[in-house]
Amino acid sequence: MSTDSKEAEQALTEQVVASFAGTPDERLRTLMQSLVRHMHAFVREVEPTEAEWMSAIRFLTDTGKMCDDLVRQEFILLSDTLGVSMLVDAINHRLATGATDTTVFGPFYIRGMPERAYGENIAFTPGTPALVHGRVLSTDGEPLANAVLDVWQTAENGMYSGQDTEQPHGNLRGRFRTDAEGRYAISTIVPVSYPIPTDGPVGRMLEATGRHPWRPAHLHFMIDAPGHRTLVTHVFDREDPYLGSDAVFGVKPSLMVDYRECPADHELARRFGFDGPFREARYDFILDRS
Template sequence: MRSMTENELTDVVVERYRATPDARLQEILLSLIRHAHAFVRDVRLTETEWMKGVEFLTATGHMCDDKRQEMILLSDNLGISALVNMVSAGVPEGATETTVLGPFYVPNSPQRAWGESILLRDSDEIPLIVHGRVVDEDGTPLPGAGIEVWQTDSNGMYDIQDSSQPEDNLRGHYTANEEGRFLIRSIRPTSYPIPTDGPVGVLLRATNRHPFRPAHLHAIVTAPGHQPLTTHLFDAEDKYLDSDVVFAVKESLIRKFTKNEDPGAAERFGLSGPFWELDNDFVLSKARS
């Protein structure tokens, strides 16, 4: 084989992958090859640097298990998860915006009854009541819609990170009633640092970035005939809204948590004292054809 230039090598590699039978896989691979080769040429990557990159990705994979997804954490911290969400979401105007899933989602959360608390430990903290409706773009209620929620405890850790928490603490799956309404009981979310004891932490320290996420409640909302919604509800008073370590804040998802001290309102929600309240509707878009 004759000697090749850098650009000719890229052309040869692309040509060898051009026979990929799946058209979409071919499109993705050819673009990936071109961009990856262009990156190597652009920064004049050395073999030593490339091996450090390989070692970093290998270590990232080794940190993954059934309770921790360091690869997703890396994708989040590079802004790739947020960008994929922007590119692929396709949310029409008027529908609730989506954002990243995050690395601490656990499928099959337990079903919770109307207004049942997802906090499974004893607490003297002021409760949070989240209520509202699930509707379509025309405002029509969606009875039976599923609302799955999860969040950190007040120590800034999810249950799968913290063995002192009960299993499925601050996780739950609610069902909207015949009017599309739901009622969730929790505690006010707090800002928290993502795990920094693995490769992502090494990257954050090397780049002088903080590890914090603003306070938020995760939600996945589903209804037949509608596009599933993966989103967050962010606390409007949090100081990290403008510097979320995973770039996932969207202005339309910022909410004001209001302290309600009305005894009558507390009684209606089965409470005996003041509580934080969030009235929030989820607006789902029609399923794509």
């Protein structure tokens, strides 16, 4: 490439950057100018053919077509599988405060799920019965009463309610509140490993690059308490084979739990209404003050 060509390309970049110089919002101006510089640098580095660039445009167009307002968000899935979601999460939670580690939000959260009583069963489909319980605390050890835990997980078929129209409304979802001592209890089923959806552009990307689509078994939590930062996290099954190769890079060692076996005559079985053997997992959440 001639020196003149390189200079012309760089001049184009600077012209586009300058076009945003009058953006009234300073943060937006920074974002747009940085985006242009990095995108132009990427294009100069890889030198895509026009056909490759149109393939990229079609990929993004197809990604948008797979999104809806309620259940499917293919752009979140794309961000997750490229590690961008976890990078944004890490940047926004850099301070080592002792609070529970965060992780990705995921694309299958549904607002407005039913309020559940302490220990209520959220599983309307078969699975290995489980009790997940513990406390919600502040970083100074203070129990957080009336904290709201929004919970969701997949059924044994590896799909979320809403995503799977055969599941009852609200299956394996619900909003729990802590008691005066900050305690919560959820009757559910042991979560299972599952593949992220592969019927869209993200699935085609994973296949083309030789990556698997599997996520290790986990339970999603979004926890709110007055005067504290909202916590979005997962609790993972420590025995899951995909912990080291999560398709969305969301695993952190501090978020792993054991699902220990409990017999039908266990004291917890009587308290929470299990009529046979079940698994128990304990996890305490620690929230940062806002």
